[in-house]
Amino acid sequence: MSLVTIGSVAFDALETPFGKTDKIVGGAATYITLAASYFTANNHLVGIVGGDFPQDMIQTLQAHGVNTDGLQIDPEGKTFFWSGRYHSDMNERDTLDTQLGVFENWSPVLPDATQGAEFLMLGNMVPALQHETLRRFAQRPKFVMLDTMNLWMDIAKEDLLSVLQDIDCLTINDSEARQLSGEYSLRKAAKKILTMGPKTLIIKKGEHGALLFQGDRIFFCPALPLEEVFDPTGAGDTFAGGFIGYLAKTGDISFENMKRAIIYGSAMASFCVEKFGTERMLHLTQDEIQTRVLSFVQLASFDIVE
Amino acid sequence: MSLVTIGSVAFDALETPFGKTDKIVGGAATYITLAASYFTANNHLVGIVGGDFPQDMIQTLQAHGVNTDGLQIDPEGKTFFWSGRYHSDMNERDTLDTQLGVFENWSPVLPDATQGAEFLMLGNMVPALQHETLRRFAQRPKFVMLDTMNLWMDIAKEDLLSVLQDIDCLTINDSEARQLSGEYSLRKAAKKILTMGPKTLIIKKGEHGALLFQGDRIFFCPALPLEEVFDPTGAGDTFAGGFIGYLAKTGDISFENMKRAIIYGSAMASFCVEKFGTERMLHLTQDEIQTRVLSFVQLASFDIVE
Numbered sequence: 073m074s075l076v077t078i079g080s081v082a083f084d085a086l087e088t089p090f091g092k093t094d095k096i097v098g099g100a101a102t103y104i105t106l107a108a109s110y111f112t113a114n115n116h117l118v119g120i121v122g123g124d125f126p127q128d129m130i131q132t133l134q135a136h137g138v139n140t141d142g143l144q145i146d147p148e149g150k151t152f153f154w155s156g157r158y159h160s161d162m163n164e165r166d167t168l169d170t171q172l173g174v175f176e177n178w179s180p181v182l183p184d185a186t187q188g189a190e191f192l193m194l195g196n197m198v199p200a201l202q203h204e205t206l207r208r209f210a211q212r213p214k215f216v217m218l219d220t221m222n223l224w225m226d227i228a229k230e231d232l233l234s235v236l237q238d239i240d241c242l243t244i245n246d247s248e249a250r251q252l253s254g255e256y257s258l259r260k261a262a263k264k265i266l267t268m269g270p271k272t273l274i275i276k277k278g279e280h281g282a283l284l285f286q287g288d289r290i291f292f293c294p295a296l297p298l299e300e301v302f303d304p305t306g307a308g309d310t311f312a313g314g315f316i317g318y319l320a321k322t323g324d325i326s327f328e329n330m331k332r333a334i335i336y337g338s339a340m341a342s343f344c345v346e347k348f349g350t351e352r353m354l355h356l357t358q359d360e361i362q363t364r365v366l367s368f369v370q371l372a373s374f375d376i377v378e
Numbered sequence: 379m380s381l382v383t384i385g386s387v388a389f390d391a392l393e394t395p396f397g398k399t400d401k402i403v404g405g406a407a408t409y410i411t412l413a414a415s416y417f418t419a420n421n422h423l424v425g426i427v428g429g430d431f432p433q434d435m436i437q438t439l440q441a442h443g444v445n446t447d448g449l450q451i452d453p454e455g456k457t458f459f460w461s462g463r464y465h466s467d468m469n470e471r472d473t474l475d476t477q478l479g480v481f482e483n484w485s486p487v488l489p490d491a492t493q494g495a496e497f498l499m500l501g502n503m504v505p506a507l508q509h510e511t512l513r514r515f516a517q518r519p520k521f522v523m524l525d526t527m528n529l530w531m532d533i534a535k536e537d538l539l540s541v542l543q544d545i546d547c548l549t550i551n552d553s554e555a556r557q558l559s560g561e562y563s564l565r566k567a568a569k570k571i572l573t574m575g576p577k578t579l580i581i582k583k584g585e586h587g588a589l590l591f592q593g594d595r596i597f598f599c600p601a602l603p604l605e606e607v608f609d610p611t612g613a614g615d616t617f618a619g620g621f622i623g624y625l626a627k628t629g630d631i632s633f634e635n636m637k638r639a640i641i642y643g644s645a646m647a648s649f650c651v652e653k654f655g656t657e658r659m660l661h662l663t664q665d666e667i668q669t670r671v672l673s674f675v676q677l678a679s680f681d682i683v684e
Contacts, residue, residue: 161562256467259603280586283603292677294598297565297589331680365682371598372678374637376671 074114075320076186076213077104077313078205079195080175081119081143082152084349085168088303089160096349097129099152100195100219103306106353107313107340108193109136110361111321116186118142118205120178122149132354141183149174162301163278180205187211191320193312194218194239199228203235215325217241217316218270219309225251237269240325243312245276258283259290272330274315276308284334286327293334294372296342296364303348307341310353314340339364380420381626382492382519383410383619384511385501386481387425387449388458390655391474394609395466402655403435405458406501406525409612412659413619413646414499415442416667417627422492424448424511426484428455438660447489455480468607469584486511493517497626499618500524500545505534509541521631523547523622524576525615531557543575546631549618551582564589565596578636580621582614590640592633599640600678602648602670609654613647616659620646645670 082099086092105117116139123146130140150173158165180201192213194202202218216239224232225248236242242265246258252268253261258275262285265273273285279301284291315337319325322333339361346352388405392398411423422445429452436446456479464471486507498519500508508524522545530538531554542548548571552564558574559567564581568591571579579591585607590597621643625631628639645667652658 257603257605257607259605262603277586280583281598281600290603290677291680292600292603293680294587294600297563297568297596297598299563299565301563328680332682335680335682369682371596372680374597374599374634374641374678376638376641376675 073112073191073320073323074116074189075108075112075191075193075316076116076118076142076182076189077101077108077193077195078118078180078202079104079193079197080152081117081121081125082154082175084305085153085155086303086305086348087157088162089158090302091348093348095153097126098154098306098349100197100309102133102350103309103344103353104193104195104313104316105133105138106136106350107310107337107344108317108320109138110340110356110358111314111317111336113137114320115139115317116142116183116189118180118182118186120144120146120174122151122174123147125151139185142181142186144178144181146174156305158304162304180208182208190214190323191316192216193316195309196221199224199231199235203231203238206235206238215240215316215319217243217312219243219312220248222248222251233268239270241272241274242270243274243276243308243315245278245308249273249275262290274334276311278304278307282311282334282338284330286330289327291327291331291334293331293338294368295338296367296371298342298345301345304345305349307344310344311337311341313337335365335368336361339368379418379497379626379629380422380495381414381418381497381499381622382422382424382448382488382495383407383414383499383501384424384486384508385410385499385503386458387423387427387431388460388481390611391459391461392609392611392654393463394468395464396608397654399654401459403432404460404612404655406503406615408439408656409615409650409659410499410501410619410622411439411444412442412656413616413643413650414623414626415444416646416662416664417620417623417642419443420626421445421623422448422489422495424486424488424492426450426452426480428457428480429453431457445491448487448492450484450487452480462611464610468610486514488514496520496629497622498522499622501615502527505530505537505541509537509544512541512544521546521622521625523549523618525549525618526554528554528557539574545576547578547580548576549580549582549614549621551584551614555579555581568596580640582617584610584613588617588640588644590636592636595633597633597637597640599637599644600674601644602673602677604648604651607651610651611655613650616650617643617647619643641671641674642667645674
């Protein structure tokens with residue numbers, strides 16, 4: 073089925089304990105569509121870049137089957153730029169620089185081919201813009217997923233609460249879930265957030281896995297213990313892209329299938345962190361993905377006899 | 379099969395965000411044997427207390443089927459006392475007071491009935507004493523498990539490395555695994571620690587679950603997301619007691635059965651934190667335990683179709 077992803081396409085400059093990069097291509101929507109591209113061929117990217125964005129990256133996305141008709145190019149403007157430095161444990165990072173560029177006053181334009189899409193991923197950005205974009209769909213997609221961040225809880229809480237009422241699934245990390253709900257216990261936090269609109273909540277815990285909540289049901293997906301985490305940038309978006317990509321591929325939004333989708337999302341994220349930026353996400357094979365998913369099966373499977 | 383547990387029996391005074399206690403009974407061996415008592419009736423406790431230790435707690439342990447013949451009472455001495463305060467997130471705590479009392483110069487005495495035991499749990503204490511106790515078994519138990527802590531890595535590393543060479547299974551938390559191995563990645567840490575002696579390693583991650591390593595195999599057991607963690611004291615020991623108690627009950631130390639044992643250990647730990655001290659561990663039913671184990675099955679089960 074058809075997936076539309078709306079969000080940032082950007083340049084990142086990264087410093088990790090393993091090295092640093094110059095400006096490399098990043099952005100939530102880039103990671104999401106790349107991850108989803110391994111699951112669905114009906115994969116639309118809606119975003120904006122400046123005249124400084126490399127044409128060959130657009131071609132790379134197209135080679136992955138991503139429809140880039142919705143990627144506006146503002147030849148006079150500059151692409152969104154973010155620069156950050158990770159702490160030695162990779163769990164925290166400092167933002168060194170943010171230049172919104174063309175992203176600042178962007179109003180997404182939906183190409184005709186995106187109308188009628190069944191799956192919509194609203195990548196992290198100003199909540200009012202996420203809401204406005206959702207309203208531009210003549211027919212509401214059957215499954216709308218949204219990512220957000222602590223910043224919007226600080227400065228645009230009302231808009232965030234408003235868009236939450238119109239989505240199906242929210243994905244945030246554990247500290248954001250605590251901030252949004254005012255509850256430290258993730259179980260209590262989830263209960264509260266599920267009254268705010270979304271029927272499904274995914275709480276990402278980075279190296280500690282992810283929790284899926286729906287009604288009274290909970291599923292926990294571990295993160296694969298890796299020998300080395302090279303660069304965590306984009307892992308959360310890659311996870312979301314794998315998740316919604318798998319749902320779009322199967323067209324099945326039952327809880328049982330969401331559990332599978334979370335495993336696929338986690339598998340994709342486990343690749344993402346193995347190299348800088350999107351590098352590892354550009355050349356995966358279906359065999360590699362299946363083998364990685366089997367690692368999750370081995371990691372998490374047990375049977376209780378009695 | 380027969381289980382012998384050696385370690386501290388103590389008084390704790392606790393402060394958590396939910397309240398504080400006067401001196402209540404705690405200690406590693408107390409939690410371990412209590413948890414194990416739900417699995418095996420052949421359950422020996424070896425420890426020492428002072429004349430101030432309440433006789434009714436000894437009777438309570440006996441009522442749980444714990445053989446307390448190895449619990450020495452020094453009427454002139456004082457029971458080991460520890461006092462601590464938890465931070466608001468419950469993941470960290472400060473030690474306010476430690477008085478070793480009769481534990482300081484203790485040399486464990488093994489009652490005859492403990493000889494021939496198949497399972498031995500060496501609770502956290504001075505590594506040289508753990509080693510000496512192990513040597514006092516005329517016939518080495520078939521499965522020897524050891525718990526330790528960062529303090530001994532700081533001040534008794536050589537003794538610790540020495541006893542590690544003679545055990546089967548080590549259980550430590552994530553920061554201790556990092557300290558012992560000098561590796562941040564838990565996968566790398568495990569690889570290194572498995573060359574130090576134990577064939578099996580369990581890394582406890584508290585609210586983030588536990589990892590079981592053996593050779594190239596890894597199993598991850600989640601922690602149950604709880605609405606409230608009331609008091610984490612003893613959770614790690616309760617986990618260990620449930621784990622080795624289940625192994626002793628089944629007599630099966632295959633990797634597949636250890637996975638089950640970790641689920642049972644985690645289930646027991648999830649009860650422990652629901653009330654102060656040992657309170658919740660005193661009145662569990664087999665039905666409650668089975669229901670809790672089924673919650674883990676639901677939490678972690680998925681199937682990959684394809």
